[in-house]
Amino acid sequence: MRVRQRAVIEVSGRELDDVLEEAGVGTPVYVYDADLAVKRAREYLEAFSWFPGDVHVCYAMKANFNPHLVEHILSETRAADVVSLWEMKIAVEAGAKELVVNGNAKSDDELRAAILNSWIINVDSMEELRRVERIARREGERARVALRVNPEIDPDTHPHIATAVEESKFGVNLRDAERVCRAMIESEHVEFLGVHYHIGSQITELEPFIEALRSVRRFLEETGLVEELRYLNVGGGLGVPYRPDEEVPRPKDLAEALRDDLRDLHSESPGFDLYLEPGRSIVGEAGVLVTRVRQIKEEGGRKWIFVDAGMNALIRPALYDAYHEVVVHGGDYLETEKASIAGPLCEMGDVLAEDREVPVNVSEGDLVVFLTAGAYCESMASSYNCQPIPGAVVVRDGELAGIREVQSYDAFRNLWE
Numbered sequence: 001m002r003v004r005q006r007a008v009i010e011v012s013g014r015e016l017d018d019v020l021e022e023a024g025v026g027t028p029v030y031v032y033d034a035d036l037a038v039k040r041a042r043e044y045l046e047a048f049s050w051f052p053g054d055v056h057v058c059y060a061m062k063a064n065f066n067p068h069l070v071e072h073i074l075s076e077t078r079a080a081d082v083v084s085l086w087e088m089k090i091a092v093e094a095g096a097k098e099l100v101v102n103g104n105a106k107s108d109d110e111l112r113a114a115i116l117n118s119w120i121i122n123v124d125s126m127e128e129l130r131r132v133e134r135i136a137r138r139e140g141e142r143a144r145v146a147l148r149v150n151p152e153i154d155p156d157t158h159p160h161i162a163t164a165v166e167e168s169k170f171g172v173n174l175r176d177a178e179r180v181c182r183a184m185i186e187s188e189h190v191e192f193l194g195v196h197y198h199i200g201s202q203i204t205e206l207e208p209f210i211e212a213l214r215s216v217r218r219f220l221e222e223t224g225l226v227e228e229l230r231y232l233n234v235g236g237g238l239g240v241p242y243r244p245d246e247e248v249p250r251p252k253d254l255a256e257a258l259r260d261d262l263r264d265l266h267s268e269s270p271g272f273d274l275y276l277e278p279g280r281s282i283v284g285e286a287g288v289l290v291t292r293v294r295q296i297k298e299e300g301g302r303k304w305i306f307v308d309a310g311m312n313a314l315i316r317p318a319l320y321d322a323y324h325e326v327v328v329h330g331g332d333y334l335e336t337e338k339a340s341i342a343g344p345l346c347e348m349g350d351v352l353a354e355d356r357e358v359p360v361n362v363s364e365g366d367l368v369v370f371l372t373a374g375a376y377c378e379s380m381a382s383s384y385n386c387q388p389i390p391g392a393v394v395v396r397d398g399e400l401a402g403i404r405e406v407q408s409y410d411a412f413r414n415l416w417e
């Protein structure tokens, strides 16, 4: 008798191949469990419910802007963090009632849209403040602004996603920040609300979050700006477990870690609301990328499994040395061997997973699934090598809630018509 260990992926309580069959889409395809994303969004709202002021959880659209998915998240949070005009449009169409606008080089159109809609602008520099003032004056409006400060914290994450180190392109360091805040307070064209910071992404320890809040708190107290504070935005950045045995802090842990400082700050300045901008920790675990084995090759003592999507669909391994767990859907994991999984692109960086245990009998046509692909995967997809953008299926309460087909040649070619 053989004991079989069959790896079955479930999405919103349904088997993956069943979902794909009903959706009628081919591969590669991102599949999302909207229930899980909604659950994570709720966890944030619940975790910070002790905060004495209002709490605004602004879902960071950059993590995943798939409108079919975003509408479920925004039905909970009602607020989004956006970095472009199109993110603004998608967020508003998906039900956002409130936006915070980020970016180190916002366009005039983005600033104008923010000003006309009274969305809060996290201003990145004195130079940007001057542009905001000019546009607000021209429009006859007062822009609602906060300053993005850089608390100069170096979290233990990939350098590309550590956004508040000393040499960062984002924000104004705390030595120079008072001058910009005072200019905001004195300006007749803007309304100063407070400060924003975001120290990075995929942060799996609480210490950097505590350190950042403490140094911003010290800054606010020492400068007396605490008295003007109506808005404190602590950004996003909480990590997700990419490896099966990885433990990461959850929203309730973050809330607990920040509780004393936030409470004290609020008692010094009772008028401010708390803003957060989580992205990855809401959608990261809620998505998978489903690919199909195209070919298997043995070369130089190494086994290669080539699938039908590469770094065009999953850039994180090449860009951040990131790890995604890989599962052969329906695969028999009793007998396994090591193999590397790569895409079809003409690029040596197009290796998605190195030296993983896969079933010995994996074969052409099998589904190879990359887990924890809900954040910064679909939103970073490209057409490199003229590869199609993968399809996307959203499942909510076990029902298909949104389908995008794998990009067709006509849809791709029409970009230049």
Ligand SMILES: Cc1ncc(COP(=O)(O)O)c(C=O)c1O
Pocket: 060, 062, 063, 081, 102, 163, 198, 200, 201, 202, 235, 236, 237, 238, 277, 278, 279, 280, 281
């Ligand atoms: C300003 C800002 N806010 C929020 C986020 C979302 O971060 P995360 O997805 O790690 O929560 C980012 C992403 O790096 C960001 O740059």
